[in-house]
Amino acid sequence: MRKWIRILFLGGYQFAYTKIARPLIFRNNPQQAHEKTLQLLRGLDERKWTYPLLKMTHGAAFQVRPIEVGGVRLAHPMILAAGFVKGQGFGNEDEALSAVDQTIIPGWRSMPLLVGAVEFGSFTRWPRMGNTGTAIWRDVPTQSTQNRIGLKNPGAQAAAEFLARRKKALPLVFGINIAVSPGVTDAEQEKCEVVESIAFFLARGIRPAWLTLNLSCPNTEDDPGAHQTASRARDLCHAVVELVQDIPLWVKIGPDLADQQYQALLRIFEETKVRAVIATNTLGQPTPDNLNITAGVGGGKLHSKAVEVVKLLMAEKQRQGYQLDIIGCGGVMDGQTYADFTRHGIKAMQYWSALVYRGPLVAAIIQHEKDTYGIGNSD
Template identity: 25%
Template sequence: MIYQRLLRPLLFRFDPEWAHDQAIAWGAAATGIPGLLRCASRMHRVDDSRLNIRVAGICFENPLGLAAGYDKSGRAVAAMASLGFGHLEVGSVSAIPSAGNAKPRLWRLPIDHAICVHYGLPNDGAAAVAKRLQDQSISTPLGINLVNTNHGECSDAISPDEILQDYVTAADTLRECASYFMLNLSCPNTSDGRAFFDTPGHLRELLDRLASISIDVPLFLKLSPDWDDAAIDRILQTVDGFESVAGFMFNLSSRRRSGLATPREIWNDWPGAISGAPTKEWMDRRIVSLYRQMDRRRHRIIAAGGVATAEDAYRKLRAGASLVQLLTALVYEGPGVVRRINRGLLGLLEHDGVSHIDDIVGADVDLS
């Protein structure tokens, strides 16, 4: 309530990217005050074994994680962990530092509880992020989202070999820091990111190269929700021979902007992808269809897109996700959202007479 009544109105008076940078800077500063983080953790953590879930051999205290894009360069992981998340995903991180796209590149749509993002993957690069993560120890599982470097619109064309090598270098540099890697195959904000993995051989080559340097961290693939079932099927066939691939999630769409309450003249000229509440329902449909398509004995889904309440998270789990993530709700609801969702999940389990969170995964999906 303090966040929504006082802090959010104040932060929303400022440029969205500046406000985001401040939040990360405060989190980074809090890292130097362990007593404060212990106190925050006591306030936010929901410690209940009914929420524990094991995915890809990793034990998660609860199914709710922080999505990639909030703490891009791992500056504030200790502070973010103290908010009660079951996992954190930092990134996207590339082999070489990147300034991302030109500013402005972030806008709020308050009526829709949404964000329009055209960051274009700014990050400090794998070596700097690895050093920073080694200096901050957290017990919360840490995913690292990897992507190829965005060299900017005016850079020379990059060859497929260089793009693939970029992922491999980043993975090699960060392997000691990650509980899992999320391979971002689908950034909606860069031209390379949208099209490169449409060519099926590129994914196979990437997985082969990661195997050749013995990356033994579980791999998740962040897919484009704009790929149709046939394209997803090709991805599933490609990963078939790779034990290291543990599952999938969907990124934001580079195309879809339907159902916004904000008048079109406000957002029509903004480049980028829409996150938050407007993505909720169609993302749930994509999860159901992926859950039906994939090998459920081998693969798991991490779901994001408009999670702001326990009901939103519960629906995604029942649609087939084993873990859920949020980002936009942290901006609109504040840090208390994590505890509210985890406590709400316990209430929903009790209401439905279910003893453990794992038992609801895919419960709403008709597999006949």
């Protein structure tokens, strides 16, 4: 009986989102739609009476499918990727810290209640206002997104303080994503800023289920691709693992490295006791408005490249006998694209663009499609 209730609920949801909600949302340009969504999440976070409704909606949509990946036990194999619940930008740290009693990280409460596991962030050592001008685009025919938001966030210290003041209401399972600060070229300063960022959370008693080190972000004017070199990755990962001890470290990498770089990075991650690699971040490509400006492409246009990287990483993992896990990320839009990852042995995935095209319950829909059509099983 419960199975049929879930099927009917998801069917009604899909009709409502596809035929009603999405057309209304898409009347706005992508930037306006994103800003209005954040306003909605802020409102949900601030109204406690909505919490039971969100939790009930989650229970009706999702079937518990516990898995363990990267040292973390998840109720479902789908995780909302970093970049959605990350907070507003500020000009400086004092300004950010003075605002922590306000809802400066919209979605911190409502999104986990509704969708399950969420990776908060990315957070950088210092607050960032992000890039000016148009920063988000949609490509509807390919179900892709593109953004150059530029790591807009309140900074690690303010984010840690904000979450600490709401510690009792935090979800049991969530991740925190820390990004290397754009524009920092000195390796020692990079390491210092990453360690300081994480230390803020630990000092305030915030111990996420996992921590992700974001080594690639093409959504800034200064893509820190150099952080994906083996030597810098080794130093950063070693320093973080020493600091966090029993909190699993995951690392997010880009989709545009040479095969030899992926192999070298995977060896470094295994040696430094990284528990999981998220493959991949968005792909830097020229924006529709200006060919001289790069922004990160996600969704459909990223999918084949992300699957290609995952295939390479999984083959190298098996060849070398590495213990770390690989988490798929890039264009997981439906049961079939989910299967493109699982057939290479992937157990868990992250998503973002699917939220835009199929709504907040997309992870439950994808799992239902996988079960209904018998796709998505590992070879």
